[in-house]
Amino acid sequence: MTATTEKPLTRDMRADGLHLDLPAYEQAGGYQAIRKVLKGGMTPQAVTAQVKDANLRGRGGAGFSTGMKWSFVPLGKDAPSPTYLVVNADEMEPGTFKDRMLLERAAHQLIEGAILAGFAIEADVAYIFLRGEYTLAAERISRAIAEAYERHYLGKDILGSGYSLELYLHLSGGRYICGDETGLLNALEGKRANPRSKPPFPPVVGLFGKPTVVNNVETISCVPHIVNHGAAWFRNLGRTNDAGTKLYGVSGKVKRPGLWELPMGTTVREILEEHAGGMRDGVSFRGLLPGGSSTPFIVEEHLDTPMDFTGMPKVGSRLGTGTMIVLDDHTCPVGMSWNMMRFFGRESCGYCTPCWSGLAWAERILQSMEDGRGKPEDIEKLAFQTKMWAPGNTFCALAPGAADPLGTALKYFRVEFERHISEHRCPWR
Amino acid sequence: MLTTEEITEIEAEAAHYPKREAVCIDALKIVQRHRGWVSDESLRDIAAHLGMSPTDLDSVATFYNLIFRRPVGRHVIMVCDSVSCWIMGHDRIRKHLNERLGIEFGQTTPDDRFTLLPIVCLGCCDHAPAMMVDADLHSDLDPQKIDSQLEKYQ
Numbered sequence: 001m002t003a004t005t006e007k008p009l010t011r012d013m014r015a016d017g018l019h020l021d022l023p024a025y026e027q028a029g030g031y032q033a034i035r036k037v038l039k040g041g042m043t044p045q046a047v048t049a050q051v052k053d054a055n056l057r058g059r060g061g062a063g064f065s066t067g068m069k070w071s072f073v074p075l076g077k078d079a080p081s082p083t084y085l086v087v088n089a090d091e092m093e094p095g096t097f098k099d100r101m102l103l104e105r106a107a108h109q110l111i112e113g114a115i116l117a118g119f120a121i122e123a124d125v126a127y128i129f130l131r132g133e134y135t136l137a138a139e140r141i142s143r144a145i146a147e148a149y150e151r152h153y154l155g156k157d158i159l160g161s162g163y164s165l166e167l168y169l170h171l172s173g174g175r176y177i178c179g180d181e182t183g184l185l186n187a188l189e190g191k192r193a194n195p196r197s198k199p200p201f202p203p204v205v206g207l208f209g210k211p212t213v214v215n216n217v218e219t220i221s222c223v224p225h226i227v228n229h230g231a232a233w234f235r236n237l238g239r240t241n242d243a244g245t246k247l248y249g250v251s252g253k254v255k256r257p258g259l260w261e262l263p264m265g266t267t268v269r270e271i272l273e274e275h276a277g278g279m280r281d282g283v284s285f286r287g288l289l290p291g292g293s294s295t296p297f298i299v300e301e302h303l304d305t306p307m308d309f310t311g312m313p314k315v316g317s318r319l320g321t322g323t324m325i326v327l328d329d330h331t332c333p334v335g336m337s338w339n340m341m342r343f344f345g346r347e348s349c350g351y352c353t354p355c356w357s358g359l360a361w362a363e364r365i366l367q368s369m370e371d372g373r374g375k376p377e378d379i380e381k382l383a384f385q386t387k388m389w390a391p392g393n394t395f396c397a398l399a400p401g402a403a404d405p406l407g408t409a410l411k412y413f414r415v416e417f418e419r420h421i422s423e424h425r426c427p428w429r
Numbered sequence: 430m431l432t433t434e435e436i437t438e439i440e441a442e443a444a445h446y447p448k449r450e451a452v453c454i455d456a457l458k459i460v461q462r463h464r465g466w467v468s469d470e471s472l473r474d475i476a477a478h479l480g481m482s483p484t485d486l487d488s489v490a491t492f493y494n495l496i497f498r499r500p501v502g503r504h505v506i507m508v509c510d511s512v513s514c515w516i517m518g519h520d521r522i523r524k525h526l527n528e529r530l531g532i533e534f535g536q537t538t539p540d541d542r543f544t545l546l547p548i549v550c551l552g553c554c555d556h557a558p559a560m561m562v563d564a565d566l567h568s569d570l571d572p573q574k575i576d577s578q579l580e581k582y583q
Contacts, residue, residue: 093550095554136566166443175492189448190451207449335515347549416435
C-alpha cells in the first residue's frame with residue numbers, strides 16, 4: 001500500500017472545462033487500451049480477470065465487484081444473444097455531481113471504457129443511459145460517439161479485430177428511480193421505470209430478457225486505465241485495501257465546495273478540511289452524509305475514517321457516491337430530513353406499500369414538526385417507519401435509502417427533534 | 430398527425446432498439462420538442478404510429494416528469510429543490526421566483542412566458558443553488574442573478 005498522487009480519471013481534462021476532443025484524447029494515450037485488448041489477442045475472460053484482480057468496485061453507490069458482475073454473463077456461441085452493456089449515467093442522487101464531470105469533459109474515456117467492458121462480456125449493443133437534464137453532456141457525448149464511429153472504434157469489426165459493438169445514447173425522460181439498475185432497464189424498454197424482481201439478475205436476464213451488465217460512469221471510466229497499467233497499479237492507487245482513485249465531492253456551507261480525484265481511502269477529515277477548506281466563517285460542523293442523500297449521517301467523531309467501502313460501514317455509514325453533503329449548525333436537521341423525505345416520497349415509483357405510503361407519511365410528520373404541530377409520539381412513529389423500510393420489506397433500495405439518513409438523524413440530532421415538539425416551532429426559523 | 434420531420438426523428442431512434450415500443454419515450458420527447466408538450470391528440474398519434482394503445486402510452490408518459498402532458502409556457506424553469514440546494518438557500522430562490530413571476534410550482538405565467546417546476550438534484554451541488562431554464566443550467570443563484578438571467582428568455 002503506497003500513497004500516490006496519480007489522477008488517471010481527471011489528469012488529461014482541460015483546465016478550461018471544455019471537452020477533451022478525440023485528437024487530444026489520443027495524444028494523451030487514449031484508445032491504446034482497446035488496441036492492447038483487441039489487437040493484442042486478449043480474451044474477454046482475461047479482461048474480466050484483470051478488472052476483478054484490480055478490485056474495481058461499483059462507483060454508483062453499491063460497491064459490487066465489477067469483474068465479478070461481468071463474470072456472471074454467459075459467454076460463447078451458445079450464450080443468449082444479443083448481450084447488452086448499459087452505462088448508468090442517470091446521476092440523480094441528491095448531493096451527487098461527480099459523473100457530470102466525467103460525462104462533460106472526458107466522453108472518450110467513457111466510450112473507450114464501454115468498448116472494453118463490452119468486449120469483456122461479449123456485448124453486441126451498448127447504451128449510455130443519460131439523464132435528460134444533462135444537456136451539455138448529451139451534446140458532447142453525441143459528438144464523441146460520432147467521432148469514435150468515424151475512427152472505427154465503434155461499429156462492425158472494430159479496428160479489424162472481429163469484435164463489433166454498436167453504442168447508442170439514450171436520453172431519459174426523468175425520475176430518480178431510473179437510476180435503479182432494473183428500473184433503468186424497464187425505462188430503456190419504453191416502460192414505466194418500476195424496479196424488477198430479482199433474481200433473475202440482469203447479467204443473466206436483463207434488457208429485453210437478454211444478458212445485460214449495468215455499470216456506473218465512474219466505474220467504466222476506470223477500465224481503460226486498468227487495462228493500460230495493470231491490476232496491481234490500480235490496487236496501489238488506493239490508500240487502503242480498497243483500490244483506485246475516487247472522485248470525492250463536498251457540498252454545503254464549506255469554504256470551497258468542489259470535486260477532487262483522490263486516492264481511495266482518503267479520510268473524511270482530509271477531504272472536508274484540506275480540500276473543501278473547512279466550514280465557512282461563522283458556521284460550525286454538525287454532521288454529513290458521506291455519499292449522497294441515501295447514506296447514513298456521520299458526525300465529528302467519525303471524521304478520521306477512510307472514505308471507502310471498508311471504512312464507512314465501520315462507522316455505520318456507506319461510501320455511496322463519495323460526494324458528501326455537509327450539515328452545519330445554522331441549518332435545521334429536521335428541516336433537512338423533511339427536504340430529503342419529500343424527495344424520496346415524490347420519487348417513489350408507487351409499487352410497494354412501505355415506500356409509497358410510508359415515505360409520504362413520514363414526510364407529513366416531518367412537515368408538521370417544522371410547522372410546530374409535532375407531537376411527542378411522532379419521534380417513535382418516525383423510528384418505526386425507518387424499520388418498515390428495511391431491505392426485504394421493500395422491492396428496491398429506494399426506501400431503505402430514505403431510512404438511512406432519517407434513522408441516523410434521529411440518533412445524532414434527537415434533541416433537535418424534541419425541541420421542535422416541545423417549543424411548537426422550528427428553532428431555526 | 431405527426432409531421433414528416435417528427436416521424437423521421439422517431440424512426441432514427443427506433444433503429445436503436447430491437448422492439449418498437451421501446452422508442453416510445455424518445456417519441457414523446459421528440460414530439461414535445463416540436464410542440465412544447467404532449468396533447469391527447471399527439472399521444473394518440475404517437476400510439477398509433479408505434480402500434481401501442483393510447484392508454485399504455487399514457488401510463489408511460491405520465492410516469493416521467495420531463496414529459497409534459499399539460500401545456501407549458503415558452504420557457505420552462507426547473508428549480509432544484511434537493512438537499513444541497515436547500516441548504517444553500519433554495520427557499521429564498523423559490524420565493525423570489527414566486528414573487529417575480531406571480532406563480533407557484535406547477536403554474537404558468539398568464540403571458541405564457543414561463544412555467545415553474547421543481548426538479549430533483551441537478552448535479553450542480555458545488556454551485557448551489559441551481560436551476561435550469563429550458564436546456565440551460567444556471568448556478569450560484571441569488572435574486573439579482575435570477576433577474577438578469579431571466580431577461581434572456583422572452
